[in-house]
Amino acid sequence: MNFTEIRHHLHRHPELSGQEKNTAAFIVEKLRETGVETILYPFAGHSVIAVIEGKQAGPAVLFRCDIDALPIQETATHDYISENPGVMHACGHDGHATIMLRFAEMLIQSPPESGSVLLLFQASEENGSGAGQVLKSGVPVKYQISQVFALHNIPGFSQNQVICRNGPFTAAVESLQISLTGKTSHASEPEKGISPALAVSDIIRHFETLNQNDKSQPDYFIGTPIHINMGTEAFGTAAGNAVAGYTFRAWYNTLFAQKKSEIEKSIRTIVRKTEGLDVKFAWTEPFSSCENNADAVRHVISAAENCGLSHFEKQEPFSWGEDFGLFTNEYPGALFGLGAGSNVPALHNPDYDFPDGLIETGARMFFAIAAEIGI
């Protein structure tokens, strides 16, 4: 099976979160060609699980990749660019899925001695909804999963380098829409309206004071201003409502939960200063911090050494969110990085292209981790 071609096929046909129908069907087809017999699909939206049983009963380990693409117009010029306008694999999930297919082939060729391996091709990672759907499906419980592993390709690190750390690997991230409802008025009579402007000013100022920008500290917490829409562009009418959007992130889920409730309380206090102004909160796109388990990280490092790969212990977590954090909330496990090279575009850039050289490395890492665990 030509895995470079498989990766290029996926790159050519990217699908957005929640719409991965053809991607999932293609993966199922390739799993069947590889010889996998137990495939759960359709499952938790467009996710796919391949189950590979060992010769004897034993613990189940879940390896997870993601399969969705992003709403970005590709600008690269290679011969397998996206055929879906405005959508592209700019985060390398095409590569993650291909690694998992190669891993399936390895497992079929050398089946586990005992226990079983679950290969999860997870849909809807980018919008933070896929992992939750898989966990709610009951499948992980049914198969008595004991550990969970995943990897992410990471530009800015030497190609094939394994990046890992104990504790938080990626940030807890969640976004908040604050909707302020007052009352418009003729611009010449603002005293007859209820303007959200002062509350907007105070909210911006408040979040600034809340920031603890030092990424080396465990209490790192930042709120990033994303957008504000207040009033409409008609100079005869004073603004009567506003929506402010912020994204927050912290290293630890517990700190994040505590800040969330503090935020709502503080904003209510600010809003009360404008009589008649109403506020509503909508939290959206939640990503749990991916807190790595120390034993699982040891398996990752041993696997890297067994594969002859350099490994790097990152001092600080990555500040992006990964919905694999929901898995590490429930099961011991680890998310690790695989360096994608130093001189490549950043993730989510319109010319990013997953390096095909990582396919074999990623699959070997997963296989070595399974061996470490004794599956």
Place this chain on the structure above:
Amino acid sequence: MNFTEIRHHLHRHPELSGQEKNTAAFIVEKLRETGVETILYPFAGHSVIAVIEGKQAGPAVLFRCDIDALPIQETATHDYISENPGVMHACGHDGHATIMLRFAEMLIQSPPESGSVLLLFQASEENGSGAGQVLKSGVPVKYQISQVFALHNIPGFSQNQVICRNGPFTAAVESLQISLTGKTSHASEPEKGISPALAVSDIIRHFETLNQNDKSQPDYFIGTPIHINMGTEAFGTAAGNAVAGYTFRAWYNTLFAQKKSEIEKSIRTIVRKTEGLDVKFAWTEPFSSCENNADAVRHVISAAENCGLSHFEKQEPFSWGEDFGLFTNEYPGALFGLGAGSNVPALHNPDYDFPDGLIETGARMFFAIAAEIGI
């Protein structure tokens, strides 16, 4: 000539500022039917001037009405509602134009003894551009205008009551777009971007401190927040730019000019606090304060008394803008109000309808003012 029908025709066929082609053509047609010989048209966009010469040479007096409509969907149910979807005469300019046509008829029937009367049907009042175009045309200078008069229908006052005052009658009003340009970044790395958020917060706060809300004082000055658009609703991207729109008003043009230059200076100081943030200012829709001349106001009051109309000296100016202020900047003159009734919708409301009873009153007032001046 049936002036109620004329008013209803205009109400049925409203046209936005700068698009008053059919309205102007209809006015020209009616002026011709009335017997007016000298008509300047097309003139300063879609404005029309009718010139009615007296028997002997003498000073020229300009009477002005406006003819444009508003981008408002009419909700009234009478049988002459707007046939132009989304556009309506919600400010009574249909009535103002009809008053002027009736005034033309009166002047044709009783021509001035000496001097001349210019009847200006002015386009583009609502966006503040029409008066300036007329003044720049050179016509007022050519005709050696000595005085200028205009009226506005005003709901909230008894029908036919004349409202006037010395000094400012309407506010100086002008709007400002403040464009802040920084740099977007991934939301997880706001330190790599340049956020306009803190500047937006400080700008809102600054304008609040600048306000002097007491309308009874000569230094009345307020900035009304109209809209803010910052960033885009994509939680992965930190805001990198913002546009804030404010409308300012004061009673006096001199104070307004002084505040304008102070505002730009203060905003620049605020913006400099965010390194790399750039600011651009765009002032738009300027309305000069309409500062009434004491002699002209005396003529208005005598005219009201001669017409047997009650008159009311308003303690404070109106806080809306009227581009007739550009005329009173150049010539002695007065803008006065004509009460449209107490229990009627406010101007710019989607169910406002100019009271036909004011047509005759308005024309008689103009005729009486001309008589007072001795034309």
